[in-house]
Amino acid sequence: MTGREDDVLARAAVAALTGQLALAPKPGLPDPRDLAARVTRRDHCGMRWSAKALTPGLAAMAAAARRTGEPSPRLRAELGAIGRCTEHSVGLAGGGHRGALWTLGLLVAAAALDPRARGAEVAATAKRIAAHPDRGAPRRPSRGSTVSAKYGAAGARGEARAGFPHVRRALDALAKARSAGAGEAEARLDALLTVMSTLQDTELLHTAGPLGLRHVQSGARGVLDAGGAATRAGAAALDALDADLHARAWSPRGSAGLLAGALFVDSLPPAPARAA
Template sequence: MSSREDEALAHAAVTALTGQLALAPKPGLPDPRDLDARTTRVDHCALRWSAKALVPGLAAMAAAARRTGEPTPGLRTELGAIGRCTEHSVGLAGGGHRGALWALGLLVAAAALNPGTTGWEVAATAKRIARHPDKRAPRRPSRGSSVSAKYGAAGARGEARAGFPHVRRALDALAAARKAGATEAQARLDALLTVMSTLQDTELLYTAGPLGLRHVQAGARGVLEAGGTSTTAGATALARFDEDLRTRAWSPRGSAGLLAGALFLDSLPLRAGDSLPLQAGSPARTA
């Protein structure tokens, strides 16, 4: 793999992230409707702009993995250092995407280690990277790790060390919705709701507590049980769920980051000359 492929992986990951941002309506999450609202327009524009600031860091992670050649403790430490530098750059560009950077960084590195493989195989390799500790990580616990310890939630680290089970569930949901005739946007929304229905989202636990988390999980399940977003009943349930979360100001951000990871894996394998992943609303992948 060359620097050209490293750049392609990084751009594919960022395209997956901006594709996630382009979906609507996303319950409790930033989406294009915010561009029409005076109070949230700047925030949503910042998220779209700062997503592009991830490219250099993600390309560096791919290059580090390619150079190392194996999911070693040293690679894990190097990825952590690159990630912290990238967080700083993203902060200067507007902020956000911390959870997505964690997931996408590991998945991009794993894809660089195994060029030409499927999303499921990449997730398995990411698990092997994540099981190593980052020996240079700050000793002060993050908010996510503190919430994980308080409530016994897996959190972002647990998700990675388990091989991204919710990313894999989202991939299954994408395939099932496409097969059933859903549009690409509907398939992606169903995948998001699938993640949301079971994920122990530490952001939600922090803002809403265990009862709030269960409320959000139940709301997501309700949309899926109504038939998903491609049905009239499911679309109605989604609208109610979206209004509910926006009224409560609850944001399931962890689910959004994992959906971006799933969309990235869905674009694999990338080959020389491949186009980047499809945007929401494009026809479903056929390969």
């Protein structure tokens, strides 16, 4: 791979993130409708702007993977250092996307490490990277790790070390919805709901507790059981869930970041042919 290809991977990851932001209606999550509401306009615009600030860091992660050549402790440490610098840059640009940076950073590095990998293969390579501890990480526990320990949830770290099962589930949901004739936006919403229906989202556990998490998971399953976003009944159920979560101020942010990861993996072009 070349430096240009590292940049291409980074831009594809940011496009996946902004594509996730563009979906509507996303239950409890910012979407383009917020642009018409003065109270949230700055938040949503800022999230789109700050997403672009991820590009240099993600390109650096791809370059580190290409240079290292294997999912080693050295690569894991380098990705952690780049990630912390990128968090600082994103903070200057408006903040947000910490969970998406973790997911996209590992997947971008995995795609750079194994250019022929696609789909679940990318997630499997990311798992091998995440298996190593980040020895340079701050010793103070994060809110996510504290919530994970309290409730026994896998959290972002557990999701990565398991090979991103919810990214894989989202990829399967995208393929299923598309094959059933759903439009691209509806297929992506169904993928989001598929993640929401089973993910132990630490953000929801923090704000709503276990009962709130189960409420959100049940609501997401209800939309899918009604036929998904592409059907009249499913769309009505989605609107009801969206109104409910916004009223409660519950936000499934972990699901949004994992959907962005799935959209990135889904966007990778067909693998280059292997030499004979």
